[in-house]
Amino acid sequence: MANDQVILLDYWPSMFGMRTKMALAEKGVKYEYKETDPWVKTPLLIEMNPIHKKIPVLIHNGKPICESLIQLEYIDEVWSDASPILPSDPYQKSRARFWAEFIDKKFYDPSWKVWATMGEEHAAVKKELLEHFKTLETELGDKPYYGGEVFGYLDIALMGYYSWFKAMEKFGEFSIETEFPILTTWTKRCLERESVVKALADSDRIIEYVYVLRKKFGAA
Amino acid sequence: MANDQVILLDYWPSMFGMRTKMALAEKGVKYEYKETDPWVKTPLLIEMNPIHKKIPVLIHNGKPICESLIQLEYIDEVWSDASPILPSDPYQKSRARFWAEFIDKKFYDPSWKVWATMGEEHAAVKKELLEHFKTLETELGDKPYYGGEVFGYLDIALMGYYSWFKAMEKFGEFSIETEFPILTTWTKRCLERESVVKALADSDRIIEYVYVLRKKFGAA
Structure with a gap:
């Protein structure tokens, strides 16, 4: 996982983006933060989330994961060795x-x-x-x-x-x-x-x- | 799992209930079906899903699981030995x-x-x-x-x-x-x-x- 490329397309006031940032921090995942105003719809945002064109988008080794709650599940599954996010039961x-x-x-x-x-x-x-x-x-x-x-x-x-x-x-x-x-x-x-x-x-x-x-x- | 008590509160036209029935059948889980008209709000429905008062509700050994997509995840996790529902990746x-x-x-x-x-x-x-x-x-x-x-x-x-x-x-x-x-x-x-x-x-x-x-x- 050391060579993973992790990018977060996010906009600073987003409550959804803040969730994903918390989860990444809990897991100790380093990532590149790209401020992305969702009112603007940048080409990267459209490419990575063509359906909703919304942030946050988590891009892991080039693959986009959309929707913050789905990102929390993803982060918990991929970086499963650090503090668990979801209950195991x-x-x-x-x-x-x-x-x-x-x-x-x-x-x-x-x-x-x-x-x-x-x-x-x-x-x-x-x-x-x-x-x-x-x-x-x-x-x-x-x-x-x-x-x-x-x-x-x-x-x-x-x-x-x-x-x-x-x-x-x-x-x-x-x-x-x-x-x-x-x-x-x-x-x-x-x-x-x-x-x-x-x-x-x-x-x-x-x-x-x-x-x-x-x-x-x-x-x- | 043989002594599990599984009950499904559902209403026959519900697209959400049909999902849960498919998942239970895929796993070979036997259950008691209780037809529950969601327009009526029976005491059992209110007890089992007090927040939304909606069907389907899956009741597993007395514990309610609400929302069909959450039920699919639950069914896949609990009866994990039969055909997987979610991808593993x-x-x-x-x-x-x-x-x-x-x-x-x-x-x-x-x-x-x-x-x-x-x-x-x-x-x-x-x-x-x-x-x-x-x-x-x-x-x-x-x-x-x-x-x-x-x-x-x-x-x-x-x-x-x-x-x-x-x-x-x-x-x-x-x-x-x-x-x-x-x-x-x-x-x-x-x-x-x-x-x-x-x-x-x-x-x-x-x-x-x-x-x-x-x-x-x-x-x-």
Whole structure:
């Protein structure tokens, strides 16, 4: 694996890219990072992900792997000698996959609509977002990490969104620390890991970016 | 595994349930089938899938596994001695997962909207559906099965929709056999398998069901 060529096409604010960066760091995989604005659609992005033309794309020895959750599975399988990402038990694995899918299917939409909408729609979206935070906190329960004692797949899947939490709080007018203390303790625990901290974007820079997006989406 | 208790909560027209039935049959797993109308939300369904309250739910020794693609992975891992479902190579596995996700993220919506919409929306949906069929045919290429020489994960993921093909053709006013001959040859190849044939619902019964749904959705 020493001569592997690993490239990550990613865009700095992407919660999905942050996941992949965490996983690569957990495994100690060195890679070349290529900043790729997904609004631009560079020839390399189109070549590597012709179907969705989205980042992140992980390119391993010339072969593209698309979609962040699929990348986590791939990274875990290929670099299997370092810290495992997915649980080894099939049932625990199915639960981790279920909740990661929940995050992208249910949590994702209100997580950005909370800063992109106004009025009645905003109120409905905020309510939904808070419900999903609650659900995710309940699923964590009193475990240190989602998978139990060890940081892994579902922690990565949700911590990918961490850089966006402050923007959600600002435009949603709520405090994660006040409303979800257990989840907050968990985020602090995850933030003790270098793999997590180094992968995350600065929360204030995300807020500046959100102002740009709000103009783009006509919400400001 | 001989004393395993396996229950499948499923509803006969579900393309997702048909996938799981195919996978269980491929592995030779015996199970109890419990017909579960997802519009009704039985106490057992709510208990086993409290988040989405959707079928299919695979219950293995009392533990629920939700979401059909996650079930395929689970079945492949737990009953690993019989015919493999996923490719063993991590890159091929990532491709199979990518395309299965494409089917549910992109193909699914137009696959039902083609019989649930009218007028301009219908025309747009039909165009999209045909494009996705073309994309899926191109991905198959000249391979006998999606994974190569052996029937597996992505074949199951797409063949789950087969019982609905006739309804798509009828309300979309197109012929899969004429437009997508390579895909048609592949469906015929898959239909030679008992695991597939036994899992599928009758296409004409699906069309009758579509008439019921069209009334429900106000499209008739």
